[in-house]
Amino acid sequence: MDLLQAARDVRENAYAPYSNFKVGAAIRAASGTVYTGCNVENVAYPEGTCAEAGAIAAMVAAGETRLTEVLVIADSPTPVPPCGGCRQKLVEFGGPEVRLTMCTLDGATQEMTLAEILPGRFDPSHMDRA
Template identity: 45%
Template sequence: MSHDLFEAARGALAFAHAPYSGFPVGAAIRAEDGRIYAGANIENISFPQGWCAEPTAISQMIMGGAKRIVEIAVIAEKLPLCPPCGGCRQKIAEFATAATPVYLCDETGVKKTFTMAELLPCAFQTELAR
């Protein structure tokens, strides 16, 4: 992973809107086009009906015209290693492969790397999602 993906995930933390959980999260995706798409979690008063950082980044990627996740980094302000939640793992799997690396970061950089297969060994599969 290059440092720019980590920096994008860390930078996304500043945009988190987490007044109910107090748990800001940032995520950044490198897509097949080489561009980086970032997102933060965004909560609302009907908590927990907000959305996580990973789907925000995925939405940015799709709206930017990309379709495949090459790698993804996740960082949380209050947890040294914050893996994507179960729902986010399936959302990531829709646009990734089993071999796609997921980097768990703290404020200094990557601390642990998983593949999607390790994080979601029994992902729902269709002809659209590998």
């Protein structure tokens, strides 16, 4: 399945009555299955859900815990990166080499790895005790 088309399609379902900023995300799991998510706002801001978090939740709900590719799309003049919280969520389930593609509706793209988008990330090794 094409990640770009999947993210474009799910973006249309975003619930963004406050910001009017719809975001779609698609992730490919290790099995090859594509999971999608869109942002869901709430009047009790910031209690909404980001598109990336929704896609991860769908993947985990299906029983998978490893992602191999990520694509995010929004109607913006430049490609929009995931927020800090979503960066940490993405690295929880994807290795540092996983490719993240950020897109605009007009076709602009930017690619980075998860290591590049979140250098110095917090990981389980930080919780090890000597």
